[in-house]
Amino acid sequence: MIKVAVNGYGTIGKRVADAVAAQKDMEIIGVSKTKPSSEALIAVQRGYPIYIADLSKKDAFEKAGIPVAGSVEEMLKKADVIVDGTPGGVGETNKKLYEKAGVKAIWQGGEDHEVAGFSFNAHANYKDAIGRQFVRVVSCNTTGLCRVIKVVDDAFGVVKVRAVMVRRGADPHVVKKGPIDAVVLDPPTIPSHHGPDLNTVLPHINIVTMAMIVPTTQMHMHAITMELKKDASRDEILAIMRKHNRIGLIQPKTAIKSTAELKEYVMDMGRPRSDLWENGVFEASVNMVGKELFFFQAIHQEADVVIENVDAIRAMMGEVKDPETSIRMTNEALQFTAL
Ligand SMILES: NC(=O)C1=CN([C@@H]2O[C@H](COP(=O)(O)OP(=O)(O)OC[C@H]3O[C@@H](n4cnc5c(N)ncnc54)[C@H](O)[C@@H]3O)[C@@H](O)[C@H]2O)C=CC1
Ligand SMILES: O=C(OP(=O)(O)O)[C@H](O)COP(=O)(O)O
Known part of the structure; x- marks a missing residue:
């Protein structure tokens, strides 16, 4: 042991x-x-x-x-x-x-x-x-980025990644932190620490990240764009995500389109502390435009x-x-x- x-x-x-x-x-x-x-x-x-x-x-x-x-x-x-x-x-x-x-x-x-x-x-x-x-x-955001960028890079090659992180202001029980009524650029400079941080794990990835914090506690939300080396269809992207054991696809039939509904869903599933250990990729958002992949993913900061x-x-x-x-x-x- x-x-x-x-x-x-x-x-x-x-x-x-x-x-x-x-x-x-x-x-x-x-x-x-x-x-x-x-x-x-x-x-x-x-x-x-x-x-x-x-x-x-x-x-x-x-x-x-x-x-x-x-x-x-x-x-x-x-x-x-x-x-x-x-x-x-x-x-x-x-x-x-x-x-x-x-x-x-x-x-x-x-x-x-x-x-x-x-x-x-x-x-x-x-x-x-x-x-x-x-x-x-x-960190939690970088972990979520590593998982999804690594699997897409292995399958199709990644030319570059551009990602915006909308970060939760504080964890739910943290009563002393804000913001309560603001969108805060965190940091106001670009890149945020997430891109350079991802490069400590995946050094060859061309990535620029921007981040802000908002008055919510449940989860972070990422808006991600990746330019791919090889041609890929939306279905092929969904297939590699579906197969990944730490990426979850939030299916359109759940009608979930927010962190709050996702957290409720995970709570109803009976997960300990309603923890979402996987990346929560919104299936409906996954789209290919030419060689560019677009999607949103929710990251449960306390869990991944x-x-x-x-x-x-x-x-x-x-x-x-x-x-x-x-x-x-x-x-x-x-x-x-x-x-
Ligand atoms: N909460 C989050 O969303 C995430 C946090 N992290 C990272 O995890 C680390 C811990 O963060 P949290 O768990 O959120 O912090 P936390 O504030 O919830 O917990 C820290 C704990 O350490 C204790 N502590 C403080 N000083 C200590 C000392 N000298 N010796 C022993 N215990 C001490 C505190 O009493 C508290 O129980 C940080 O590096 C944070 O950036 C990473 C991913 C997500
Ligand atoms: O690792 C986290 O965020 P990060 O990936 O944005 O650094 C956690 O949500 C902790 O962030 P905090 O420093 O706002 O408590």
Whole structure:
């Protein structure tokens, strides 16, 4: 069993912990919290041992009914791989701890590529992650771009990609962030970080991205154009998307044309936390004009990177060498079949 610890048990960390716990070849040996909270109480219910960065807060945790297993340093000693789910910029400051403990670590997309020196997407570069000590899983939007650009590039070749990201303002539970009444250019300059970020995984792709944030919490929405090298029909594009195990096609018969309806649909399906782990490509939007492909896809920011973290763990441990085998194991353990 691969022993996994989650340092930073928030939006991403708690989902990764549950996804790891569902795998047959992995177990959660601990998660870290900075203060007692509803999430910490759920971690107790799930049976995850809780470690804390600042042991002077032990009494506060125990008063809240949260047993403390020890310090974060003690947790690191027991793990094969740490998934760092701390806020962007904080993860980098933990690198020294991981180096000192000689443990493997995975960072998230809020950190720069250089923190790990290797950026990961399971369908794109799993094999290059085999045996590595440090890996960064690219951000949610970049993960969604990697999946769809890689599969289209493999089948038809991509001359260039131009993509606009309409990003959610904050996650649903985050009460302190906006915007409440604005469309914010984020960043006002072009390209946004997503294109250069995609190039850390797929260096040969010509891509320019633009991004803005809007007052919504459910999901991001991408408007994507790709110029292809070979001729492709709409049906051929739909066929490769349909076959992909982390791309879902939202069928016209569902009449879904918004992130809100899509989230409701996934909730009705009974997915844990109503998580959409796959890219949600709107089938009706997929269109070829000459050699240009156009489509919209929804990306559930809290979910798509979660399964990538699980595959990154497997690649770093090196026993499963074939990406598709790992991807299948991850998906099956979660009883996940793309839409
Ligand atoms: N929420 C999202 O939509 C996505 C986030 N990411 C990335 O994932 C990372 C984590 O983001 P979220 O889960 O949204 O953040 P979050 O704020 O929901 O969770 C972070 C957790 O880390 C804890 N924490 C803070 N400082 C810590 C420390 N020094 N040691 C241990 N724990 C500490 C916080 O208490 C919190 O529980 C960031 O790099 C972010 O950019 C990536 C994809 C999507
Ligand atoms: O990885 C994400 O977005 P990104 O791909 O636009 O960087 C997540 O939605 C986190 O974004 P945030 O930095 O707005 O919390």
